[in-house]
Amino acid sequence: MxxxxxxxxxxxxxxxxxxxxxxxxxxxxxxxxxxxxxxxxxxxxxxxxxxxxxxxxxxxxxxxxxxxxxxxxxxxxxxxxxxxxxxxxxxxxxxxxxxxxxxxxxxxxxxxxxxxxxxxxxxxxxxxxxxxxxxxxxxxxxxxxxxxxxxxxxxxxxxxxxxxxxxxxxxxxxxxxxxxxxxxxxxxxxxxxxxxVPSISSATVDAIADAIANRSVRGSLLVSHVGRTSERDALPQAADYLVTLEGVDTAIVFGIVDDDIHLSARTTDARVNVGEVLAAAFADVGSAGGHSEMAGGEIPLGIFADYGDDGPPLVDIVERVVTARLYEALNVDEEDER
The missing domain is CATH 3.90.1640.10 (inorganic pyrophosphatase (n-terminal core))
Structure with a gap:
């Protein structure tokens, strides 16, 4: 310095x-x-x-x-x-x-x-x-x-x-x-x-609740999404909460905010660098990265344009593609769910 x-x-x-x-x-x-x-x-x-x-x-x-x-x-x-x-x-x-x-x-x-x-x-x-x-x-x-x-x-x-x-x-x-x-x-x-101790909006609570309800766990990895939301900042809050779940040491939460997919990742596993994981999974389609213990990413929704522009079908496609890329980057077996 x-x-x-x-x-x-x-x-x-x-x-x-x-x-x-x-x-x-x-x-x-x-x-x-x-x-x-x-x-x-x-x-x-x-x-x-x-x-x-x-x-x-x-x-x-x-x-x-x-x-x-x-x-x-x-x-x-x-x-x-x-x-x-x-x-x-x-x-x-x-x-x-x-x-x-x-x-x-x-x-x-x-x-x-x-x-x-x-x-x-x-x-x-x-x-x-x-x-x-x-x-x-x-x-x-x-x-x-x-x-x-x-x-x-x-x-x-x-x-x-x-x-x-x-x-x-x-x-x-x-x-x-x-x-x-x-x-x-x-x-x-x-x-x-x-x-x-600021007040928290009901929309943020709803988004975190969606992340809890939509979670899937494979080994010690938890991946979840909130669908479409206006509460971008609910994603890191949900990731912070979900990484404390018993048996989980890495949590990644994503959601569609306006015209982009946002991701937030947290880990307590010293063997996992979530910044490198998100970069490996999404650097070719957006921007992603961060620290070894916390990271984030943003992917233009335009890459899914051929699937339509709104509604549950698009959310389902985003969920499948994003989750598959994360599992591949982490070398996780998609069948190992609990």
Whole structure:
């Protein structure tokens, strides 16, 4: 980590645009907020945080609303038509066109990320796959640079670290505990509690119930789907819940959201890397990947266009094709069901 190099790069800039990944989560949003604070400390008067997709998960909505984070919808012109002093940064993702709407030919100035990726290019790159959260990386920067960490920023970063590591139970490292120790005395405890227990919509409950009802288990692998849903963020919540089922150590849940198939995977099996599994199963038809313990994917529904455009028949076809690809990637016998 070279905090001073990042600070000097920002100090030479005039403006900063921080682009979140599609459908940003607390780790991404807290990291963007922290980078913006560093930019202000470096003398940048104006910074913007852009996002694409939706902020639909109840915790993510609460995070934005309770912390009053100023977000703008992604504007391609703002990242393409930049002046020399207009800096572009990615947090919690690393490459143009991968889980973001930035054109692949756009140059990036700053990348701060912990997700697996190859050949990350930027003027400043801090890409650490061995830490549990991007917010951990940003906590290190504000700490080393002695940037003011008020209650809002401290609460945002600590909540993001807790959420990304599933309460310090998934992918956690010593760095997360060290960051949490630094942030703890600076947080707003009431705000942290409200972020941790947001209300849940009935549609999300229904989607999770569908995932429970539609599950199939082969050995220690559970695969399920929610059919069509507007609750994209119910998929990771369902996967988090189903991987705790007795006898299950890998859970993969998928569903049709608008014009795409979304997948979410979780595992507690050290022999399984679900990021590699999803990439192997779907890289040829969509985008998929992630960490060894948690991963996600998105497949355009257009590949099923010949089967029709709505209704149970299409859902059935998607279920059969997606499940078959997952079983093949995991070398699972389709007949071994319980």
């Amino acid at each position: 070279d905090a001073r190099a990042l600070f000097d790069l920002l100090a030479d800039g005039d403006t900063l645009t921080v682009v979140c990944h599609n459908n940003p989560d607390p780790d991404c949003l807290a990291s963007a907020l922290a980078l913006g604070r560093i930019a202000v400390a470096a003398g940048i008067d104006e910074y913007d945080i852009y996002y694409s997709g939706e902020i639909s998960h109840q915790q993510n909505r609460a995070f934005v609303n309770l912390l009053d984070i100023d977000l703008s919808r992604f504007d391609e012109a703002a990242v393409r038509d930049r002046e020399p002093g207009d800096l572009l940064a990615f947090v919690d993702h690393s490459k143009p066109g991968a889980n973001n709407e930035v054109p692949e030919d756009v140059s990036v100035d700053v990348v701060l990320d912990h997700h697996p990726a190859d050949d990350v290019q930027a003027r400043f790159v801090d890409h650490r796959e061995d830490v549990g959260a991007t917010a951990t990386i940003l906590t290190g920067y504000v700490r080393e640079l002695d940037v003011e960490v008020d209650e809002t920023l401290a609460t945002a970063l600590l909540f993001a670290i807790r959420r990304e590591t599933l309460g310090f139970l998934r992918g956690v490292t010593v760095a997360e505990y060290d960051a949490a120790g630094y942030l703890h005395d600076r947080i707003d405890e009431d705000l942290l509690h409200r972020l941790s």
